[in-house]
Amino acid sequence: MEKKKMPLSIKIFIGLIIGVILGLLCVADGPLDNTFFLNTDITSFKLLQEYIKPIGDIFLNLLKFVVVPIVLLSIICGIMSLSDIKKVWSIGIKTILFYLFTTFIALIIGTIIAMLFKSKFVILDVTGAEYTAKETKNFIQVVADMFPTNIVAPLLNASMLQVIVIALFIGFAIIIAGDKAKAFANVIESANAVFIEIMDMIIHFSPVGIVCLIAPVIAENGPKILGSLALVIGIAYLGYIIHMLVTYSTLVTVFTDVSPVKFFKGIAPAMVMAFSSASSVGTLPINIDCTVKMGAKKDIVSFVLPLGATINMDGTAIYQAVCTIFIASCYGINLTLPQIITVIVTATIASIGTAGVPGAGVVMLAMVLQAVGLPVDGIALVLGVDRIFDMGRTVVNITGDSACALCVSSIETKKK
Secondary structure (H helix, E strand, O other): OOOOOOOHHHHHHHHHHHHHHHHHHOOOOOOOOOOOOOOOOOOHHHHHHHHHHHHHHHHHHHHHHHHHHHHHHHHHHHHHOOOOOOOOHHHHHHHHHHHHHHHHHHHHHHHHHHHHOHHHOOOOOOOOOOOOOOOOOOHHHHHHOOOOOOOOHHHHHOOHHHHHHHHHHHHHHHHHHHHHHHHHHHHHHHHHHHHHHHHHHHHHOHHHHHHHHHHHHHHHHOOHHHHHHHHHHHHHHHHHHHHHHHHHHHHHHHHOOOOHHHHHHHHHHHHHHHHHHOOHHHHHHHHHHHHHHOOOOHHHHHHHHHHHHHHOOHHHHHHHHHHHHHHHHHOOOOOOHHHHHHHHHHHHHHHHHOOOOOOHHHHHHHHHHHHOOOOHHHHHHHHOOHHHHHHHHHHHHHHHHHHHHHHHHHHHHHHO
8 A cells, every 4th residue: 555645744843843852952051062072162052053054044045046936927827817807897806805905904913913912022142144224115115116117126136026016017918918918828827837846846845944944043042932932823823813703704794694603603614624724725615615505606606715715815914914023023123114014015915926835825924024124034933833824824714715705795696
């Protein structure tokens, strides 16, 4: 019989545990620091910093390398998938506005909660990590800077807001050009498939990368970082719960005849599936069944839910907001109001290209960190427990999909 492979999520979690244990053993002036290499000047702590950490840096470099093409190509492909929007214009506009609105609200909730608990995060002593605060800009200037002067510079400089704008223009132009752009669209889809495979290869390197990234961090900062890591997970889940109970309950109550209790009871099987699988796409069949049983029209559900798997990432939005503020706090950086606004705008727009990309939450987090000038190395602090974040944010995502389908179906029904 074929031997069953261990899931990548388990490997990643094991990598986290190994990294934490290794870091605790090799903490400066710890149990192994002065005894691991007897009669030499190479301590276990120095070994981690000079020989193990560079392997983690390789993983981070690969992640940075794939961010720009993944964001550019996946967003273009997401827009191209809406090529039949004219046939379902009314449904499509309502659906997109609903998803963008709830994503924006999710980011507000995640930002507020993270800011409330910001003082509880520890400030790390990050050796070699230099950060110079950039000159703050007002909101209008931030918006103006989103539009590039050429197509090459944003890609070379990883100016992620400008990359997103480029993707939007290319995606809509492909739709408008129609058959004339079919060959170009095929090239984009092929390139997207290639970079998704590259991303998959990088993500499979995650267990090793996590060990080599988290162990030096733990050794440098000691056990105190572990408490903050548990805290940031709790804060993210608090944001998940508040968003579902307040935002979705309110929208379902206002636009449909379904009560919040009936809604969460009806969607419960899909929520359990989403939590255990951490896959919005894998949960799609059972989510469609649950939503139709609650009274939504099947033709509308069949359009809204798959679209939601592409552009509705409320849970990911909360994760990005919380982790960005957590990472900034750990580096002793206080985000300015323009930077916080940039986080909200960037993550809202970026949610369009998140779905269907392996490790997408991490990729988008890297994009948000770059957009506000924060050290991308901070991803190492949360990457090892990304699976725990992912389970909760997937539940939020599919619950939002169902809420949208119910609301749009009710509005379209009442129009007749």
